[in-house]
Amino acid sequence: MPAEYRLILKHASEPGYTPDLACYLRHGGYETLRKGLTLAPKTLPDGRVLSAQEQIREEVLRSGLRGRGGAGFSCGMKWNFVDRKSGKPVYLICNADESEPGTFKDRQIIYRDPHQLLEGMILACFANDVHLAFIYIRGEFVEGARILERALEEARAHGFLGRNILGTGYDLEIYVHRGAGAYICGEETGLIESLEGKRPYPRIKPPYFPAVLGLYMCPTIVNNVETLCNIKHIVAMGGAEFARIGTPNNTGTRLVSLSGHVRRPGCYEIETGKVTLGELIFDPAFGGGLREGRQLQAIIPGGVSAKVFRAGERVTLRRRGLDGKETVEERDVLDLPYDFDTLIAAGSMSGSGAIIVVDDSVSMVEVLANISAFFAHESCGQCTPCREGSLWMAKILQRLAAGQGRRRDADDLLHIADNIPGGRTICAFGDACSWPVQSTVQKFKEQFVARGAEAEARRAAQRAASAASAAASTPGRAPVEATAQPPPVAIPSGS
Amino acid sequence: MSAGSLSSNPAVTSAGSVAAPPETLRVRVNGKEVVVPRTMPDWQGRPAPTTMLQACEIAGVTVPHYCYHPKLPVAGNCRMCLVEYGTPALGPDRQPILNPDGTPRIVRSPRPAIACATPVSPGMEIYTDTPGVRAMRAGVLEFLLINHPLDCPICDQAGECKLQEYALDYGESRSRFVEAKVHKPKAVLLGPRIVFDAERCILCTRCIRFTRDIVGDDALGILNRGSYNTIATAPGRAFDNNYTLNTVDICPVGALTSRDFRFQMRVWFLKETKSICPSCGTGCNILIGSRQGRIYRYTPRPNDAVNSHWMCDYGRLNYKWIHRPDRLQKVLIQGQPSTWERAMLEMVQRLRQATPGTVAIVASARLSNEELWLLARLKQHFRALSDAVPREGEGDHLLLHPDRNPNSQGARLTGICYTEMGSVLPRILDQVQKGTVRTLLVFGEDMTRHGFEPDLLQKLDTLIVSDVLPNATTALAHYLLPGSAPAEKSGSFTNVQGRVQRFHAAIAPPGDARPEWEMLAELVEKVTGQRLPSHLPGLFDAMAAAVPAYRGLTWAGLGDLGVSVPV
Known part of the structure; x- marks a missing residue:
């Protein structure tokens, strides 16, 4: 029997569990932080000595943890890419701009168990020698931002944050930054631009890889909320143990x-x-x-x-x-x-x-029209294919859904969608807005063609009717238009 | 205007033989091997890893683009320069894997890359002409055009529009776009000189980057999202710095138009003449756009040694006076209309009678090197006092120089004035007042504005004046010689940095007016009896032989970008 496996949401859904520090501490909170920050240097068989930070990074790599934001990239690898020799500060940003439609996981953590996120985040910062970190939270999470602010305050008051954390000499400050309501701010370089106070236009890569040229042109790590929570559990149980949960890779x-x-x-x-x-x-x-x-x-x-x-x-x-x-x-x-x-x-x-x-109670044409309207609204408009293509597709779908379509619209949609993704745009939004169109039109093509055919047939019938009535009211004039029309198309029944 | 002057590195080789030097690397563009430097100048001229676009340029392959500009930071947003590429496959030992024929095996990237921002790597192969690349360009072009108003017949950019050019290469003759277009603001006054049509705009952000990163005036930004994006100024703020009109030049489409030039002339009718802006000592290289004897616009001509790709609005718009109706067009003797022959005859007679020490010359530093040198010949002949008149204004951090004379250095190097221009003027005034100086030649200045009262000028035996516009001095001239604007003649200026640069006649001077060098060459020849070349290149070469600072220069050798001399 398949069942839930609660690691991150272990306590969050327990009755009486509250997002305050006292409750978190009662459930063993910040014990892992103490453990991670006080890890003794480890000497390897080959004589190399691993610092506490290096040990945590090793464990994260060993755990096989993959980013939970969407791309599923190895977290340990991402940390390894960070340019630690630049002499510039390294920043860490928690991406809490959860805005992919259908997604409501990070908010569970933020609203119900914010200290778990902070603990994971502080450990991630410690492991990467970060002294200044940000939580970029989507603007709509008004209450979530308040909860996090409160949690940060509590953590600061208890010495888990700020100067000389737990007496280890490690300093870290974390700030909450609220977005202003744009999906594109979840794209890590768009997020960084937004955090810098600019329009969240994603950056071109190369050269602006966050690990090298991120926030304020300094090396920067951007991790998802859920990813950062996992850091806490990896440090607590060890990377090898963590890797036993789930399946290989x-x-x-x-x-x-x-x-x-x-x-x-x-x-x-x-x-x-x-x-x-x-x-x-x-x-x-x-x-x-x-x-x-x-x-x-x-x-x-x-x-x-x-x-x-x-x-x-x-x-x-x-x-x-x-x-x-x-x-x-x-x-x-x-x-x-x-x-x-x-x-x-x-x-x-x-x-x-x-x-x-x-x-089967809904039409896939309308499902896709809804999805495309979202992407057309959220395209930042920086680069051409996504800016123009997303709105074009949305307009075609809106027209099709409204009964003004044509049979050829399905093929047009596929062709337009093919011109957007696969590296033609600056960021992955181009893929995001065209993949649903490509797949839905391909796999449910009969619904799209039928919608178009229906509308064409209705228009043809209307034209024939109006031409016939015009001919009737003007005797002596041949009903040229009416006869010139093709015979009405058989309407395939829609699903 | 295509991407910069990269022509200094064309190192195209035949099939690879010797190893490329360490500071260079080999890449293939459409199968042709080229050796390119590892680094090349970026938009600020600092060395940066060579990009695919620069490598293609070296290979002689043009990559179409809208947002890329060699003098602006890379934005990478238009996606027109997408190319396909491959890199050598590496084995576990990090050594290239070879094909059976010994050539490195190339792994084609599954994703395209923007040529403007992607650095090349050793052995990289770039493909700009595959069906895939052509399809991507056609796709981008279609996207750019669906919401474009397609109003070429009433658009000022028509004829020099990148949308038109690439549409010819990659466009379809029919559109399959049947939706309602996005409507945006039209004929918006972004500032006093710029009119903006948001519907034509392709959002390449060249204008934003120019004013932010070149001028330092972060005046423009983008409003809204997605396809509704619109360029705008901050609320209540005008786009008004001294360089705004450059955005019209770099706008690849007809979105930004010059309030001065719009609707005046179709660009394909314009004759473009290489010239130098005469409004200050910087000497920005320009093109004069003219048709049928009328000037319609100045546009900057790229010259990295002087003005990069830019010019200031002040200089650009300072041409209207050329067509003023009160231009001097007639030769006047004592105020009466006459002819060049008559005036020349009388002037030569009078000057031959003048004794050394009784002649003084005031020459404008707006005259060309050649003209100043001819006046310097007269100065030598009569052992005359001479000077030019300083003309100062406020400068700025970019191009506008406080010295508003275009040729102050020319006046100094030819010996018309001392380093401190205007220092001899009081002595000339004094000697006129004392009656020692009986003959005064004034070329292009109004002496009444520099302490020479009209009464005083009237006491002279001979007052020879040449100018283009009437003033209090021209009204008193015994001999008034109508001269030419720089746009109406050829010659050279020496800018404040000592750059000697040529300009060419775009239009003919009005009426009987002549280029000053022409009348002066005739006058000097007849007064001194020395033979002088009767054409400008010869005159320049004669000057270069005679003036130490210009020694070794030739008219032909100046080229279009000029030559620097020590000043």
């Missing part, structure tokens, strides 16, 4: 935001790769299935920018194992284990861990 737990047409939407924590998409949707421990009489139509597996799966889709998994051998395997989409690598191999991604379930 997909270690630890994941917070899954399950929403849409399921009976029990909510945020569930699972062992990565130990639960399938089907179990997440249908198992009573998770989504509990669809509502009475509804059929599954589509699954968006990792936030709206992820490529959609069609119910009943057979997915070919092409994977290269750790031994270098390639395996090919076909599975039903519901049998895909929910982890990073499987979903990428299946042509989509687990992204921010947001699963949106769509049943």
Whole structure:
């Protein structure tokens, strides 16, 4: 039986658990921080001596922890890229700009267990010799920002933050910075620009890799809220132990935001790769299935920018194992284990861990029109393909959904969507806005073509009717227009 | 205007033979191997890793672009310069893996890269002409055009518009865009000299970067999001610095137009003449756009030694006086209309009778080197006192120099004045007052504004005056010789840094007016009996032979960018 595995949300959902420091301390809070900060230097067999900081970084690398923001990049590698020889300060930013539609995991931590985030963050800062860090929180989390401010105050008052933390001589200050309501601020270089007080235009890479030229042109680490919480658990249990949770290369737990047409939407924590998409949707421990009489139509597996799966889709998994051998395997989409690598191999991604379930009560044309409207609104407009393409696609879809479409709109959408992603834009937003269009139009093409055909037929009938009435009211004039029209198109029945 | 002057490094080799020197590296552009420097000047001229775009430039391959400008920080937002590329595959030993034929195996990147910002690496192969690259360019162009108003027939940029040019290369003749276009503000006065059409704008941000990073006036920014993005000034603030019109030049489309030039002339009718801005001592290189004897605009001409790609608004707009209706057009003797022949005859007669020490010359430092040198010949002949008149204004941090004479150094080097210009004027005044000086030649200055009262000037035996516009001195002239604006003649100026630069006649002077060098060469020849070349290049070469500071220079050798001499 699949079940939740609570690591990060272990206490958060317990009755009576409050976000204040006293409660956190009662549950063993900040013990790990003390442990991490006071690690004794370790001498390796080859004579090298590892400082406390280096030991934590080693453990994080060993844990196999992958970023929980969406890209799933190895956290230990990201830390290794940091330019530590530049002589400039290293900054750490907690990306709390959770704004991928369908995602509501980081807010669980922020609202219910803020000190867990702070503890993980302080450890991450310590491990990377960071003395100034920021929490960039999305503007809509007004209460979340207040909770974090309060938590920071408490931590400061108890010597977990500020000068000489826990008497170890380590100094760290953390500030909360609220965004002003833009999805693009979740993109790490856009976030950095925003934090610098500028328009959040993502930076070009090269040369502006945050690990080298980040905040104020200094080396900068940007980690997601959930990622930073995991740091605490890695330090507490050790990287090797952490890596035993989940599956190889997909270690630890994941917070899954399950929403849409399921009976029990909510945020569930699972062992990565130990639960399938089907179990997440249908198992009573998770989504509990669809509502009475509804059929599954589509699954968006990792936030709206992820490529959609069609119910009943057979997915070919092409994977290269750790031994270098390639395996090919076909599975039903519901049998895909929910982890990073499987979903990428299946042509989509687990992204921010947001699963949106769509049943047969809605039209995929309207689903996609909604998604595209979001991206058209959130495109920052810096680079051409995304700026113009996202709005163009949204306009076509809006027209199609409003019954003003054409049969060719489906092909136009695919062609436009092909001109945006894959490195044609400065940041991943170009991919994010075109992947849903590419996948939805491809996999549900009949719905799009039918919508267009319906509208074409209706317009043709209207033209014929008005031409006929015009001919009737002006005797002697041949009804040229009416006869010139093609015969009405048979309307395929929409799903 | 295409990307900068990178022509100094064309090191195209045949198929690779010897190893590239350590400060260079080899790359292939569309199969052609080129050796490129590891670093090349960035927008500020500082060495930076050579980019794909620079390597392509060296290989003679043009990469289309909108937002990239060699003198502005890289933005990378237009995506027009996307190219495909590959790098040598490395084995576990970090050594290149070789193909059976011994060439390195190239791994093509699955993602394209922007040529403007991506550094080259040894052995890199850049592909700019594949179906994939052409499709990307066509895609970008289509995106740029869907919301563009397509109003070329009424757009000032038509004819020098990058959208038009690339549409010809990568565009479709029909649009498949059937939605309503995004509408944005039109004919917005961003400042006193700039009109902005937000619908034409492709948001390349060249104007924003120019005014922020070159001028230091962070006046422009972007409002709104996505396709609704619009360039704007801060509320209540005008885009008004002395360099705003450069944004019109660098705007690759018709979004920013000059209030002065818009709707005046289609650019393809304009004749472009290489010239020098005469409004201050900097000597910005310019192009004069003219048609049928009328000047329509000045635009800067790139010269890294002087003005980079820019010029100031003050100099750019300071041309209207050339077409003033009260321009001097007639030769006047004692106020009566006459002819050049008659005036020349009489002037030569009078000057031949003048004895050394009774002649003085005041020459404007707005005259060319050649003209000043000819006047210096007369000075020598008559052992005359001579000077020029300083003209000072407020300078700025970029190009505008406090010395508002375009040729102060020329006046000094030819011997018309001392280092301290104007220091001889009191002596000339004194000697005129005493009656020692009986003949005064005034070229291009109004002496009544420098202490020479009209009554005093009337007491002279001979007052020869040449100018382009009437003033109190020209009204008193015994012989009034209508002269030419710099745009109406050829010659050279020496700027404040000692850069000797050529300018060429764009239009003909009005009426009977002549270039000063022409009348002076005739006058000097007839007065002194020395033969002089009758064409400007010869005159320059004769001057260069005679004036120590210019020794070794030739008219042809000055080229379009000029030559520096020590000053």
